[in-house]
Amino acid sequence: ILYNRGVYPEESFKKVKKYGLTMLLTEDEGVKTFISNLTAQLAEWLETGKLQRVVLVIMSKASGEVLERWNFSIETDSEVVEKGVSREKSDKEIMREIQAIMRQIASSITYLPCLEEPCVFDVLAYTDTDVAVPFTWIESDPKLIANPLMVKLHSFDTKIHKVDTLVSYKNDDEWDES
Numbered sequence: 001i002l003y004n005r006g007v008y009p010e011e012s013f014k015k016v017k018k019y020g021l022t023m024l025l026t027e028d029e030g031v032k033t034f035i036s037n038l039t040a041q042l043a044e045w046l047e048t049g050k051l052q053r054v055v056l057v058i059m060s061k062a063s064g065e066v067l068e069r070w071n072f073s074i075e076t077d078s079e080v081v082e083k084g085v086s087r088e089k090s091d092k093e094i095m096r097e098i099q100a101i102m103r104q105i106a107s108s109i110t111y112l113p114c115l116e117e118p119c120v121f122d123v124l125a126y127t128d129t130d131v132a133v134p135f136t137w138i139e140s141d142p143k144l145i146a147n148p149l150m151v152k153l154h155s156f157d158t159k160i161h162k163v164d165t166l167v168s169y170k171n172d173d174e175w176d177e178s
Helices: 029-047 078-083 091-110
Strands: 015-016 021-026 049-060 066-076 119-127 147-155 161-167
Touching: 015 119, 021 029, 021 091, 029 119, 066 078, 091 147, 091 161
Parallel strands: none
Antiparallel strands: 015 021, 049 066, 049 119, 066 161, 147 161
């Protein structure tokens, strides 16, 4: 998403093979550290069934205005987490579903408005209320967009977690109300 939306310059990414697709991963050390710490914490919350949603927010660097929200809602099968019930789905099926989402995210540049100003990103994690939050994390407002346009993307289901994806973005169309 950071590559496709031009949040960082093209030359700060490298091509790698992941999920059976060619993906672009950042080589920016600060972003890599941020994402590494983020994914470690999200994995912990996922394993305990405490993570409900992850939102990638893209904002104007100058004004802080939210331009896009990439919303990944997570539904966890509580029987798997609480009782250790086994649910099986082949890695090949899961991979196919992840590939479909990745392709859809990559093709999103065809309908999302161009981000014509320097942008920054943030990640919001929505958890159960009883979750201990690391001291390095801070509470945030939901960084909503007023009257956004929304596009629902593919879902995927690992049989333990079901992830629904939605991107909302700022509606720049000026309607003539005369």
